[in-house]
Amino acid sequence: MALAIRRDRTPASLRMWARRSSDGRAASRALAIANALEGMTRAEAARLAGMERQALRDAVVRYNAEGVDGLSDRPHMRRSRLTDGQLAALRGLILRGPDPERDGISSFTRADIADLIEARFGHRYHVSSLSKILRGLGFSRQKTRPSHPEADPKAQAAWQKKGASRSSRRGGAGPSGQADNAVFPG
Numbered sequence: 001m002a003l004a005i006r007r008d009r010t011p012a013s014l015r016m017w018a019r020r021s022s023d024g025r026a027a028s029r030a031l032a033i034a035n036a037l038e039g040m041t042r043a044e045a046a047r048l049a050g051m052e053r054q055a056l057r058d059a060v061v062r063y064n065a066e067g068v069d070g071l072s073d074r075p076h077m078r079r080s081r082l083t084d085g086q087l088a089a090l091r092g093l094i095l096r097g098p099d100p101e102r103d104g105i106s107s108f109t110r111a112d113i114a115d116l117i118e119a120r121f122g123h124r125y126h127v128s129s130l131s132k133i134l135r136g137l138g139f140s141r142q143k144t145r146p147s148h149p150e151a152d153p154k155a156q157a158a159w160q161k162k163g164a165s166r167s168s169r170r171g172g173a174g175p176s177g178q179a180d181n182a183v184f185p186g
Contacts, residue, residue, distance in 0.1 A: 002042070003057060006064050011037045017068055026071040029059040033071075036060070080133065081123045090117065091137045110134070110141070 009017075011034035018027035018034070032049035036042055036056065046056040062070035082090065093116065098105045105112060110130045118124050125133070131141060 003060055004064075005033060005037055005060055006067075007037070009068070011035075014068075023072050025073055026068075029056075029063070029071040030068060032056045033060060033063055080136075081125075082117070082121060082133075086121050087133075087137060089120070093120075094134075094137070094139065 014030045014034040014037070018030040021027040021030070028049050028051065032045050032051060033056070035045035035048055040048070042056055043053050046053045049056070051059075059071060080087065090113075094108060094113065098108060098112070100106050103112075108116075110127045113130055113134070114125050114127050134141070
């Protein structure tokens with residue numbers, strides 16, 4: 001028994017929608033449905049649109065349920081195993097930071113956060129998958145700038161002062177005395 005296709009759009013309007021769509025896969029599905037609405041066999045309509053007959057059937061089911069919005073691909077994201085409340089609690093824990101005396105660390109690494117999530121919430125995350133969760137919470141991964149063990153802080157300060165006086169002579173400093181291209185927090 002053939003699956004009925006909703007008829008609130010004509011084949012011509014489906015083809016027009018497909019031409020204007022920026023989603024090529026959804027446009028292909030719309031063209032296949034338009035072909036089927038014009039009386040082609042499902043196998044022929046699917047073949048002309050470059051898909052299998054089963055893919056056309058799936059597109060028809062989604063089109064019947066959602067209209068042309070159902071023709072687009074679904075996002076392929078896995079939902080977080082942590083609830084919104086647990087994510088908010090994790091954000092608070094990260095903002096508060098570790099207690100060096102209790103936790104034995106002075107700052108969190110992703111491995112430390114993975115251990116914290118497992119201890120507090122009972123979910124185990126791989127370290128590399130935590131970046132996505134941390135970005136979602138508004139955090140970014142920061143690395144400290146390496147410094148040479150024999151670096152002389154006085155020589156670095158003298159070098160920075162010499163560089164600042166050079167930029168002010170070239171006219172690079174603004175009214176505040178800072179260079180125009182300086183980066184400020186905030």
